[in-house]
Amino acid sequence: MQSIKPKKSLVDETYEILVEAICLREFEPGERLNQDEIAARLNISRQPVNSAIAILKADNLVEDTGRRGVIVAPIDPDMSSSIYEYRMVIEPMAVELAARHLPQTARSEADAILKEGREAVERADMRALLQSDRCFHEMIYGWSRNLVIQKSMQVTWNHLRRDMAEVLRDPSRSAPIWDEHAEIVDALLSGDTTGAADLMRDHLRNAHERNSRPGDGSSTG
Amino acid sequence: MQSIKPKKSLVDETYEILVEAICLREFEPGERLNQDEIAARLNISRQPVNSAIAILKADNLVEDTGRRGVIVAPIDPDMSSSIYEYRMVIEPMAVELAARHLPQTARSEADAILKEGREAVERADMRALLQSDRCFHEMIYGWSRNLVIQKSMQVTWNHLRRDMAEVLRDPSRSAPIWDEHAEIVDALLSGDTTGAADLMRDHLRNAHERNSRPGDGSSTG
DNA sequence: ATTTCGTATTTCGTATACGAAATATTTAGG
DNA sequence: CCTAAATATTTCGTATACGAAATACGAAAT
Numbered sequence: 001m002q003s004i005k006p007k008k009s010l011v012d013e014t015y016e017i018l019v020e021a022i023c024l025r026e027f028e029p030g031e032r033l034n035q036d037e038i039a040a041r042l043n044i045s046r047q048p049v050n051s052a053i054a055i056l057k058a059d060n061l062v063e064d065t066g067r068r069g070v071i072v073a074p075i076d077p078d079m080s081s082s083i084y085e086y087r088m089v090i091e092p093m094a095v096e097l098a099a100r101h102l103p104q105t106a107r108s109e110a111d112a113i114l115k116e117g118r119e120a121v122e123r124a125d126m127r128a129l130l131q132s133d134r135c136f137h138e139m140i141y142g143w144s145r146n147l148v149i150q151k152s153m154q155v156t157w158n159h160l161r162r163d164m165a166e167v168l169r170d171p172s173r174s175a176p177i178w179d180e181h182a183e184i185v186d187a188l189l190s191g192d193t194t195g196a197a198d199l200m201r202d203h204l205r206n207a208h209e210r211n212s213r214p215g216d217g218s219s220t221g
Numbered sequence: 222m223q224s225i226k227p228k229k230s231l232v233d234e235t236y237e238i239l240v241e242a243i244c245l246r247e248f249e250p251g252e253r254l255n256q257d258e259i260a261a262r263l264n265i266s267r268q269p270v271n272s273a274i275a276i277l278k279a280d281n282l283v284e285d286t287g288r289r290g291v292i293v294a295p296i297d298p299d300m301s302s303s304i305y306e307y308r309m310v311i312e313p314m315a316v317e318l319a320a321r322h323l324p325q326t327a328r329s330e331a332d333a334i335l336k337e338g339r340e341a342v343e344r345a346d347m348r349a350l351l352q353s354d355r356c357f358h359e360m361i362y363g364w365s366r367n368l369v370i371q372k373s374m375q376v377t378w379n380h381l382r383r384d385m386a387e388v389l390r391d392p393s394r395s396a397p398i399w400d401e402h403a404e405i406v407d408a409l410l411s412g413d414t415t416g417a418a419d420l421m422r423d424h425l426r427n428a429h430e431r432n433s434r435p436g437d438g439s440s441t442g
Numbered sequence: 443a444t445t446t447c448g449t450a451t452t453t454c455g456t457a458t459a460c461g462a463a464a465t466a467t468t469t470a471g472g
Numbered sequence: 473c474c475t476a477a478a479t480a481t482t483t484c485g486t487a488t489a490c491g492a493a494a495t496a497c498g499a500a501a502t
Contacts (some may be wrong), residue, residue: 078366151373156373
């Protein structure tokens with residue numbers, strides 16, 4: 001028998017809804033978040049909205065403008081390049097750590113996510129594509145068993161998603177990332193740790209180059 | 222003429238006070254935070270305390286216990302080892318990035334912090350020691366200009382401080398870390414980037430080994 | 443026509459109130 | 473005396489109220 005799962009607080013739910021809305025560009029960068037409107041839309045009082053916004057501030061997803069509330073943080077090129085720079089070190093590290101802790105279920109876990117990713121490409125479903133892309137990487141962070149990587153990438157992916165929502169226009173061009181994901185997993189599961197880490201670097205580099213080409217809409221990976 | 226600086230909100234102030242109290246062990250791991258008591262002690266209403274606690278939850282500094290509030294997160298050995306593992310990669314990376322962006326003021330900035338650190342050792346002032354240790358590393362993150370490193374280390378240092386407050390008993394044994402800090406800066410400022418990154422790794426390893434010796438209380442670096 | 447000042451309105455930060463949920467204590471029954 | 477049920481108390485999540493601060497608008501003065 002399962003225990004009764006405590007419901008999420010309104011603060012937590014509101015936070016998640018706002019993160020999603022910011023990352024998927026329902027709120028544009030620079031746009032002001034009005035607490036009354038959000039509260040009315042979610043049919044709750046303003047107080048949990050205010051608390052959720054405080055957490056968003058800590059995440060740097062919104063910026064304070066003084067007494068007149070917060071704006072959605074502008075897209076900052078420095079942040080984008082910091083993320084790329086950071087990931088070029090952390091993602092291969094996560095791959096190497098993952099190689100030490102592979103669960104028995106690694107193969108089936110990976111296959112399920114790869115399948116989802118390819119289907120999202122076929123369906124041209126951008127939301128699902130972003131989601132499964134993130135799941136792929138989080139799978140590896142999970143295998144790495146490094147709590148700091150897991151936490152910092154949780155926040156970092158929200159920023160990354162904002163960049164990706166900016167450039168994603170043709171999900172079908174995301175097909176190559178799933179080939180690259182599959183190659184990384186194959187190398188990792190076959191014991192070629194160094195190769196897997198190198199493939200991860202290539203993967204990030206490819207995605208970064210795709211994003212730097214004006215008008216070329218592809219996933220960051 | 223200077224502009225009038227807006228005051229910090231009660232939520233922000235409360236958050237900072239609580240972070241400090243948790244990291245310096247005024248609240249012990251596992252201890253429950255009572256919102257009414259904290260609010261009475263700070264002479265404010267409970268609501269900003271509640272919001273500040275929500276942010277602490279996002280930081281993993283406190284854990285939810287259901288409707289009966291939060292406890293201070295227990296010291297988790299997995300977290301400690303994750304932090305060490307993570308820093309062994311990120312801190313040298315920050316050093317290497319810093320080498321590319323050294324400000325004109327680097328020498329004087331570094332000297333000021335080194336001076337403060339040595340004085341804190343002489344005064345056997347643990348709080349000042351932790352603070353200047355952190356300032357030293359944050360100086361390097363600042364020079365690295367990588368926003369993700371800066372943000373993730375901001376949160377990570379709070380966890381690290383909890384470990385350090387656990388093991389720090391004899392600040393005078395922290396004297397070597399300031400020699401090590403000085404050597405890192407000298408190498409960095411003299412253009413020996415690889416040497417500086419290696420010295421950072423040695424520094425972290427030394428501090429980690431000191432902390433792993435039972436009954437030996439020294440700074441983590 | 444433009445500028446300044448006073449007033450109204452909007453929005454947010456925080457205090458207070460209310461009710462839900464969890465825990466502690468007391469009471470009643472075997 | 474022990475156990476279960478009832479009741480009281482505690483604590484928190486959230487709604488509501490209040491006041492501060494910022495902005496918008498209109499009237500008066502230049």
